[in-house]
Amino acid sequence: MKTILLNNADKIEMPIVGLGTWRAEPDEIKNAVLAALDCGYRHIDTAFSYNNEEAIGNALKEWFTSGKGKRTDVFVTTKLPCVGNRAEDVEKFLKLSLERLQLEYLDLYLIHAPFAFKCESNFIPQLEGDGSFVLDMNDNVLTWKAMEEQVKKGLCRSIGLSNFNAKQLQNIYKASEIKPAVLQIELHAYLQQRELVKLCQQLSIAVTAYSPLGSPGANTHFNTKYNYSLSNFPDILGNFEVNEIAQKHNKTPGQILLKHLIQQDVAVIPKSSNPNRIKQNINIFDFELSAEELKILDSLDKGENGRIFNFLFFKGVEKHPEYPFVLKSRC
Numbered sequence: 001m002k003t004i005l006l007n008n009a010d011k012i013e014m015p016i017v018g019l020g021t022w023r024a025e026p027d028e029i030k031n032a033v034l035a036a037l038d039c040g041y042r043h044i045d046t047a048f049s050y051n052n053e054e055a056i057g058n059a060l061k062e063w064f065t066s067g068k069g070k071r072t073d074v075f076v077t078t079k080l081p082c083v084g085n086r087a088e089d090v091e092k093f094l095k096l097s098l099e100r101l102q103l104e105y106l107d108l109y110l111i112h113a114p115f116a117f118k119c120e121s122n123f124i125p126q127l128e129g130d131g132s133f134v135l136d137m138n139d140n141v142l143t144w145k146a147m148e149e150q151v152k153k154g155l156c157r158s159i160g161l162s163n164f165n166a167k168q169l170q171n172i173y174k175a176s177e178i179k180p181a182v183l184q185i186e187l188h189a190y191l192q193q194r195e196l197v198k199l200c201q202q203l204s205i206a207v208t209a210y211s212p213l214g215s216p217g218a219n220t221h222f223n224t225k226y227n228y229s230l231s232n233f234p235d236i237l238g239n240f241e242v243n244e245i246a247q248k249h250n251k252t253p254g255q256i257l258l259k260h261l262i263q264q265d266v267a268v269i270p271k272s273s274n275p276n277r278i279k280q281n282i283n284i285f286d287f288e289l290s291a292e293e294l295k296i297l298d299s300l301d302k303g304e305n306g307r308i309f310n311f312l313f314f315k316g317v318e319k320h321p322e323y324p325f326v327l328k329s330r331c
């Protein structure tokens, strides 16, 4: 499996394809992780807030015990939740994730998002009477310093950021002793964020693309869970040009979208609970997209209009001073 060399002292390698796990129920995700490990995945992406770390931990334990692989063979990422984004809470949340995952250390710990919410004692975000999230005024530099301490303590091998914009990333970069190893952001054919990707490359920060297939089904989830819907939710897998290129290579549209990213040295973490699609999503190393095909895929970028995760499903989040995006009306 192709890997990306991270900028940290240990020269850790992050497999360029990982398994995403958001929106997967515990039983479903256990089987998905086992299926993924069996067909060659060595990188699993989760988060405290996905409520599936325990099931993933059970899958990993079963796989290690079976003798098919050992801890050092797998790259495991999880994330500090928005309800834990403050320096004094980093170690507590990291240790909780380790306990749930039944691991001694993480390969990568990310600050899930630059903004923070206050929470109830059960880690559920506090809500105002009108359903708005209660914002917490956090200092990301202080949170980062606490993240650095976790590397020094050996609880995680590398640390990074997710959903930070260029300015927020540069602030952390300048203030840091241990540089961010990874920036995980929404990236797919309709939201290509070229300037941010270029900045990461200049700073030797690896980029991981989340929702690389356009997160089909996410809008239903936003609606059910948060009573929020995105207008014009994109169907990237159904895009005409993507399907034409897929036919030429005898591949699926999903494989073309993933290949477009990995050919730019961007890591991808497609989520699937379906054994056939799990296999399909890693079976992307036996063909190359031509320069002309890459150009066609590059031209599908819709800029900010292609963004799915504006986080407005967290009612009131745009009022947080660390809200990372410039909102534009979608057309």
Ligand SMILES: NC(=O)C1=CN([C@@H]2O[C@H](COP(=O)(O)OP(=O)(O)OC[C@H]3O[C@@H](n4cnc5c(N)ncnc54)[C@H](OP(=O)(O)O)[C@@H]3O)[C@@H](O)[C@H]2O)C=CC1
Pocket: 019, 020, 021, 022, 023, 045, 046, 112, 162, 163, 184, 185, 209, 210, 211, 212, 213, 214, 215, 216, 217, 218, 237, 252, 254, 255, 269, 270, 271, 272, 273, 274, 277, 278, 280, 281, 309
């Ligand atoms: N840092 C952050 O803030 C965020 C991180 N993430 C991470 O990124 C991962 C991936 O993003 P996600 O939003 O889940 O979206 P993806 O773009 O990975 O899409 C996942 C959806 O696509 C379906 N699917 C998977 N493979 C294929 C295929 N080859 N052809 C057609 N459909 C397919 C899956 O269904 P099925 O299971 O039935 O195959 C699932 O419904 C997440 O799971 C999570 O780990 C995601 C969002 C935000």
Ligand SMILES: O=C1CO[C@H](CO)[C@@H](O)[C@@H]1O
Pocket: 022, 047, 049, 112
């Ligand atoms: O990773 C993510 C998946 O979706 C969540 C919302 O339900 C977000 O918290 C998030 O960033």
